[in-house]
Amino acid sequence: DIQMTQSPSSLSASVGDTVAITCRASQSIRSYLNWYQQKPGKAPKLLIYAVSSLQSGVPSRFRGSGSGTDFTLTISSLQPEDFATYYCQQSYSSPAFGQGTKVDIK
């Protein structure tokens, strides 16, 4: 099974900051990598699919990059509504999620 590892597990940032979350796969997943955002008490929401394609309605301050085993989610000019937990997920084989990265307010 492919394991997904995110780092950091949590980070603190201020409104307006740029933050980056990394996700590493235990083997190549080519570009089969998605990102989700989850707010407390809510279901996850698809943000980015196929590494860098924004889901409809997702602001352009969210950017995904990478290929193979190493991927990054970058959020530019952090907004109050962006404080949440982010998960990467591979769909190359049986779906697997990273353990999540919580972004909270500094």
Added chain:
Amino acid sequence: QVQLVESGGGLVKPGESLRLSCTASGFTFSDFYMAWVRQAPGKGLEWVSYISSSGTTTYYADSVRGRFTISRDNAKNSLYLQMNSLRAEDAAIYYCARDTRMMSTFGGVSTFDNWGQGTLVTVSS
């Protein structure tokens, strides 16, 4: 708009069974693969199972294979998860999710593009 509504969660004892349901609306249910994803309290997301659009093909995580059975009734726009021999570690919020293949420059990528609100399963003696 797409709507997924789960039901059937509750408190059960270890070893007991429970059947979850998910009712879909706002899209052609029979065109899509569907999945169950769970989240233990305070923990991350774990894919549990998914089922092909026709219901003929099913996939399971190792942690539930042999104990859980996914099924669907396309005439009723409904997805199910039969959970047997429940363990304490199965306690979680169970989400129903639509599996959509999104097109990209290199082909289709499977995503969970719509989720229900979840139903809570508690396993405790």
